[in-house]
Each structure stands twice: as structure tokens, then as C-alpha cells.
Amino acid sequence: MRWTDLLRMSISSLRRRKLRTFLTILGVVIGTASIVVMISLGLGMQESVYREIEQSGGMTSLTVTGKQTDTGMYSSSLGSEEESDKYITDEVIAQLREMEHVKSAEPVLSLNAVALKGKYIGYLELRGMTPEGLKQLKMDLAPGGTLPDPDSQNLDLVVGNGVIQSFYEESTGKGYWDTGELPDIDFMKDQMFLILDESTYFQSQENTDMGTGSENGENVQNGGAASALKKTAKKYVVKASGVIEGDINAYNANYYYVYCDLDTLKEMLKKEFRGSVIPGQPSTKSGKPYSKFVYSSATVQADDMEEVDALSAQIREMGYNVSTNAEYMESMKKQFAMVQAVLGGIGAVSLLVAAIGIANTMMMSIYERTKEIGVMKVIGCSLKNIKQMFLLEAAFIGFVGGVIGSVLSFLMSFVINFLTGNGSAIGLDGNISYIPPWLMAAALAFAVLVGMTAGYFPAKRAMRLSPLAAIRNE
Amino acid sequence: MKKVIEVKNLYKLYRVGDSAVRALDGVNFEIYEGEFCAIVGTSGSGKSTLLNMLAGLEKPTKGEIVIDGQHIEGLKEDELVKFRRENVGFIFQSFHLIGTMTALENVALPLSFRGEARDIRLKKADRMLNLMSLKKHKKHMPNQMSGGQQQRVGVARALVTDPKIIFADEPTGNLDSHTSEEVMRLMQKIVQEQKRTLVMVTHDNHLAEYADRVFHIIDGKIVKIENLGGKHHETD
Numbered sequence: 047m048r049w050t051d052l053l054r055m056s057i058s059s060l061r062r063r064k065l066r067t068f069l070t071i072l073g074v075v076i077g078t079a080s081i082v083v084m085i086s087l088g089l090g091m092q093e094s095v096y097r098e099i100e101q102s103g104g105m106t107s108l109t110v111t112g113k114q115t116d117t118g119m120y121s122s123s124l125g126s127e128e129e130s131d132k133y134i135t136d137e138v139i140a141q142l143r144e145m146e147h148v149k150s151a152e153p154v155l156s157l158n159a160v161a162l163k164g165k166y167i168g169y170l171e172l173r174g175m176t177p178e179g180l181k182q183l184k185m186d187l188a189p190g191g192t193l194p195d196p197d198s199q200n201l202d203l204v205v206g207n208g209v210i211q212s213f214y215e216e217s218t219g220k221g222y223w224d225t226g227e228l229p230d231i232d233f234m235k236d237q238m239f240l241i242l243d244e245s246t247y248f249q250s251q252e253n254t255d256m257g258t259g260s261e262n263g264e265n266v267q268n269g270g271a272a273s274a275l276k277k278t279a280k281k282y283v284v285k286a287s288g289v290i291e292g293d294i295n296a297y298n299a300n301y302y303y304v305y306c307d308l309d310t311l312k313e314m315l316k317k318e319f320r321g322s323v324i325p326g327q328p329s330t331k332s333g334k335p336y337s338k339f340v341y342s343s344a345t346v347q348a349d350d351m352e353e354v355d356a357l358s359a360q361i362r363e364m365g366y367n368v369s370t371n372a373e374y375m376e377s378m379k380k381q382f383a384m385v386q387a388v389l390g391g392i393g394a395v396s397l398l399v400a401a402i403g404i405a406n407t408m409m410m411s412i413y414e415r416t417k418e419i420g421v422m423k424v425i426g427c428s429l430k431n432i433k434q435m436f437l438l439e440a441a442f443i444g445f446v447g448g449v450i451g452s453v454l455s456f457l458m459s460f461v462i463n464f465l466t467g468n469g470s471a472i473g474l475d476g477n478i479s480y481i482p483p484w485l486m487a488a489a490l491a492f493a494v495l496v497g498m499t500a501g502y503f504p505a506k507r508a509m510r511l512s513p514l515a516a517i518r519n520e
Numbered sequence: 521m522k523k524v525i526e527v528k529n530l531y532k533l534y535r536v537g538d539s540a541v542r543a544l545d546g547v548n549f550e551i552y553e554g555e556f557c558a559i560v561g562t563s564g565s566g567k568s569t570l571l572n573m574l575a576g577l578e579k580p581t582k583g584e585i586v587i588d589g590q591h592i593e594g595l596k597e598d599e600l601v602k603f604r605r606e607n608v609g610f611i612f613q614s615f616h617l618i619g620t621m622t623a624l625e626n627v628a629l630p631l632s633f634r635g636e637a638r639d640i641r642l643k644k645a646d647r648m649l650n651l652m653s654l655k656k657h658k659k660h661m662p663n664q665m666s667g668g669q670q671q672r673v674g675v676a677r678a679l680v681t682d683p684k685i686i687f688a689d690e691p692t693g694n695l696d697s698h699t700s701e702e703v704m705r706l707m708q709k710i711v712q713e714q715k716r717t718l719v720m721v722t723h724d725n726h727l728a729e730y731a732d733r734v735f736h737i738i739d740g741k742i743v744k745i746e747n748l749g750g751k752h753h754e755t756d
Contacts, residue, residue, distance in 0.1 A: 428633065
């Protein structure tokens with residue numbers, strides 16, 4: 047028998063029991079859609095992590111941080127460099143650059159700063175980076191934005207699209223999360239006051255607010271203790287040279303950060319804290335600043351993905367902490383595999399139920415058509431063809447269910463992404479549900495396979511029906 | 521004349537409780553090419569069992585069945601299906617047309633099992649239905665036709681594959697006497713014109729008179745073979 051004839055017969059016998067076929071297909075639709083949607087959630091998470099890694103330097107990036115053996119110990123030998131403590135200094139950066147397979151090594155300095163704008167106060171996480179380092183971040187700037195000019199006298203900022211959430215009304219202390227209204231600040235147009243010396247600023251605030259009670263030990267931390275009471279924190283006028291593309295709902299790797307040029311920031315810090323310890327910098331026991339400027343971390347790019355592991359081991363050997371995107375991805379991959387297995391398993395249960403539905407429908411259909419099958423056998427339909435006919439019917443149910451289920455899962459995925467505001471509601475970059483073409487194809491193939499598996503035993507049964515028994519009962 | 525069917529010493533035993541019932545008890549006969557044979561007997565005489573065995577639907581307990589030089593008693597089920605597909609046409613008492621197919625599709629069905637292309641088999645079926653004078657009913661479903669019409673579709677279906685042998689199991693059992701005569705005459709005409717071998721089972725002695733030879737079967741034994749050879753020539 048020809049395949050086209052088999053197919054025609056199978057479809058015509060499905061069409062003759064429209065309601066039952068519809069209900070059976072419905073089961074497969076729900077099963078397929080739930081598997082696809084479940085797995086797409088896991089894939090969406092995976093995708094967002096991959097994107098995040100891509101934005102933070104890709105798979106070849108390593109983050110090197112200093113290592114302190116013990117906070118109480120590092121200042122034991124005054125003034126001199128302590129062997130057990132490792133800081134990221136300019137020498138280290140140079141050293142890293144010299145290493146084999148290192149494409150680039152750029153220092154990063156992170157610190158907290160306060161920004162003032164009108165009635166708003168903002169708490170910023172400032173990251174000073176070299177122009178090269180900023181370029182490597184591959185930030186998507188909103189139109190008209192540029193990266194900070196390293197030669198500029200002012201501190202140019204690149205503001206993350208989520209930074210606005212860090213601004214609060216100074217009088218009430220209420221921010222976006224309390225009022226639901228975004229502060230009225232346009233980073234591209236408005237100038238802000240930036241305060242690097244946070245503690246002095248807050249002390250002076252306290253002084254004016256409360257008058258007394260500020261002569262406690264708090265300011266020791268600050269260094270230059272005696273003068274601190276009189277001193278007011280310097281306010282710098284700063285402007286954003288660019289903002290990250292996207293609104294408050296578009297989460298990305300640079301969401302919460304404010305970037306600026308490293309050298310400019312360094313100069314300002316040195317001026318501001320002349321003769322005292324810059325916050326975040328290590329100090330000697332006597333409260334003297336450390337002899338060299340220390341960065342928070344260094345971003346190292348390896349020239350090849352294969353070298354990342356060897357390189358990170360080498361840098362660890364030197365006594366620094368290293369975290370690589372590749373390691374991060376490895377650990378995430380394991381987690382995702384688990385999440386996907388669990389979610390896919392939940393979906394698979396519904397497809398299993400659908401498979402039972404198919405088997406049941408096929409069984410019923412065979413009982414109904416006992417006579418017909420017998421007649422076909424008598425007039426010469428081969429056993430193989432009979433089996434194929436029923437298998438094809440079951441496969442067809444699986445196929446149609448798979449196709450409709452795929453379309454449905456696309457719609458559901460769209461709705462989920464829409465409702466969760468493209469993932470930002472749960473802190474993901476990009477869509478929470480992601481359906482790649484291979485998932486679609488796999489779901490379809492799986493639905494057909496499930497249909498055929500469910501139809502196998504009924505088909506076998508049909509094949510074994512005795513033609514005589516089938517035609518005898520007149 | 522060439523032997524088409526040769527039955528030697530055929531036995532069929534059914535076990536009923538402790539005792540064995542002999543449905544066929546040592547049957548021997550031959551049927552020649554182009555013959556119209558009727559097997560006549562009362563119900564329970566073993567006539568249907570004999571026909572089923574000739575068509576390979578039931579296996580004999582003992583004995584030989586040779587059809588067109590081929591022993592069929594030892595064939596496996598899929599070999600038997602193949603044998604039927606290539607050599608046998610079957611006419612049923614209750615027509616057994618596929619209810620979801622038109623008359624034309626029903627007639628073309630056995631050809632599709634042979635893997636013939638759709639347009640070719642529809643053409644053949646069409647010709648066959650014309651021969652059965654069912655021109656107007658080609659597109660009708662079985663339930664839109666009378667019993668006589670349905671059985672003529674059944675005859676067309678049995679003939680469309682050009683089989684060597686046609687088996688008919690009480691072909692007029694579900695028809696009134698008038699249409700029975702009609703169908704019988706039609707079958708007789710085809711056997712003569714197309715030189716086919718037809719084996720028919722019936723309990724009706726009157727209908728058996730259309731045949732060339734009549735086998736009378738009682739309690740699993742052929743008791744009489746009646747030769748009516750010349751009769752239909754006289755009625756022509």
C-alpha cells in the first residue's frame with residue numbers, strides 16, 4: 047500500500063470521529079504546550095545569564111581581586127608592603143599585562159558616592175574605569191550619549207538605566223518604590239552635585255540637624271579626625287555624558303552602576319582626601335594612607351577561551367582571588383540543567399496523560415472497527431499495512447497536537463513575557479520565556495513520537511485481530 | 521481442464537468441552553478453472569468452515585488444500601493475506617462495505633492494498649461499476665443504497681482485482697428473493713463471460729441451481745456432487 051493511501055485512510059477515519067479526535071488532540075496540545083513553556087522558562091533564565099556574561103566581557107573575561115589574609119594583620123609591618131596581603135596596584139596591572147595570553151588588563155575602582163539633585167538625594171555605586179575598560183563593557187548607550195572623555199576636567203558619568211531608583215526625596219526619604227513615581231531627573235540634561243566624601247557629608251548634615259552629639263568616635267574612620275568637624279564635604283558639579291539604553295524595566299548588567307573615567311576619579315579622590323586615607327583604601331595601623339593607590343579589582347581579558355582556566359590558575363598562584371565568567375557559567379549550567387529537568391518533567395506529566403488519552407482513543411477505535419479491519423484483512427490488506435494505518439493515525443494525532451501546542455506555547459510565552467515586563471519584574475535581563483527553533487522542532491518530534499508509542503500496542507492489537515472472528519458475527 | 525482447487529482428505533476438529541466435533545470429516549474434491557460451484561448444506565453442516573479454509577481464513581486440522589498449485593494449509597498469516605490479495609475475491613453475506621467510503625472507493629479498496637496508483641484504480645473501479653449497472657450510484661455511500669445495490673458493489677469489489685477464484689459466502693442471504701435472483705444471474709453471467717472460478721456457499725437448493733456443479737455437504741462430509749453442467753446453457 048502506498049504511503050499517500052495509508053495517510054488518506056488514517057485521516058478519513060480520524061475525521062469520521064471528529065469530537066473524539068478533537069479531544070484527544072486537545073490533550074496533546076496541552077501536554078506539548080506545557081513542556082515547551084516550562085522548558086522555555088529555564089532557557090529564558092539561561093539566555094539572560096549568557097547575555098549578562100556577554101556584557102561583562104564574555105567568556106574570556108577574568109576578574110582579579112586582592113586578597114587580605116586577615117583584616118587585623120595587614121598593617122603589622124608599618125609602611126612597608128606586606129607579603130601576605132595582595133592589592134591590585136598599578137604594578138600588578140602592569141604585571142598582569144605582561145603575562146602570556148593576556149589580551150588586556152584594566153583596573154576598576156568601585157566606591158559609593160552621594161549625588162544631590164534638587165530635592166533628591168541619590169546613593170550611587172560609582173565605578174571608575176579606564177577608557178579601554180569601558181569600551182570592553184559594550185554598553186548600549188541611549189542615542190546622543192558618549193563614553194566619558196578622559197581629558198575632561200569634569201567627571202563625566204555614564205548612568206545605568208536603573209540608577210534612578212536609587213534617588214530619594216531628601217525631605218521624606220521616599221523613593222520610587224514607595225511612591226511609584228520616578229524622580230524627575232533627566233541625567234542627560236541636568237547637572238548634579240556629586241559628593242565623594244560620604245561620611246563627612248553625613249556628619250555635617252547631622253551637625254546642622256542635631257547641633258550636638260557629633261563628637262563621637264565616628265569620624266576616626268575618616269582620618270584627619272580633628273579637622274573633620276569643621277570640614278564640609280566638597281560638592282562636585284557633574285554631568286552625565288551618556289545613559290544606558292532602556293527604561294527602568296530593561297534590566298541589564300550595567301543597570302545599577304554609574305561609570306566614570308578612572309584617572310579623573312583618582313585625581314579627585316587624591317585632592318579631596320589629601321593627607322588622609324581615601325575610603326575603601328587600605329591604611330597602615332597609624333592611619334596613614336597606603337603608599338600606593340589600590341584598585342578594587344582588575345578585569346583581565348584572555349586572548350582565547352581555552353586559556354582562561356590556565357590563566358586563572360596562574361593568577362591564583364600569584365596570590366590573588368580570581369573569578370571567571372567561564373567558571374560562573376559552568377556552575378550556572380548545572381543549575382539550569384536541573385531547573386530545566388524539573389520544569390520539563392512537570393510538562394512531561396501532562397504529555398504522559400495525553401499519551402494515555404491517545405492509547406485509549408485508538409483502542410476504542412479498534413473495537414469499533416473490528417469488523418472493518420477483518421474485512422480488510424479478508425480482501426487482502428497486509429498485516430503491516432493495518433499496523434501502519436493505526437500507527438499513522440496515532441502519529442497524526444501527535445503531530446497535529448504538537449503543531450497546535452507549539453503555536454499555543456508561542457502565544458503563552460508572549461503573554462508571560464508581556465505580563466512580567468520582559469523579565470525585569472524578577473530581575474532578569476531579557477525575556478523570561480525563550481523558545482528557540484530547536485525546542486519547537488524537538489517538541490513536535492516528541493509529540494509525534496509519543497503518539498506513535500501510545501498507538502503502538504493498539505495497532506499491534508488491530509493487526510492480530512482474527513479476520514474470521516471479525517466477519518462472522520452477522 | 522486445469523485444476524484450480526484441489527482438496528485432499530480435509531479434516532477440521534473443534535474441541536467442545538471434552539468431546540471433539542468434526543466440522544469437516546475427510547473431504548476430497550477438485551474444482552476446475554471456469555467452474556461455478558455451489559456448496560450446499562444446512563446450517564452446521566460445515567459448509568462455511570470449508571469455504572473459510574479454502575480462502576485461508578481458518579487452518580485445517582489435517583489434510584491438504586492446493587490452490588493453483590500452491591499448498592495453503594501451512595502458510596503463515598501474512599502469507600495468507602498475500603495469497604488472498606493476489607488470488608482471491610470475496611463476496612460476503614452482509615456485504616461488508618466500508619461505511620465511510622463511496623461505492624467507487626469501496627470497489628477500489630482492494631487495489632489500493634496492492635499499491636496501485638489512485639487514478640488507475642479509480643478507473644478500474646469505475647469500469648467495474650458500469651459492468652454492474654451501478655453508474656448512478658458511484659458516489660453513494662453504502663447506507664444510501666439498497667441491499668441489492670450494495671451486494672452488486674460487493675461483487676464489483678471481489679472482481680476488480682481480476683482474481684483467479686471468487687468465494688461467495690451466502691451472497692444472497694440478506695436479500696429478498698427477487699434481488700437474490702438478480703444477483704445470482706449477474707454472478708453467473710460474469711463467470712461465463714470472464715471465465716472465472718466461483719465457489720459459493722448457500723443453504724438454498726434453488727439458488728444452487730445456478731451453479732455448474734453442486735456439492736451437498738452433511739455433517740462435514742460431501743455426500744453428493746450434482747452435475748448441472750448443461751442447465752444454464754439451456755436457459756440462455
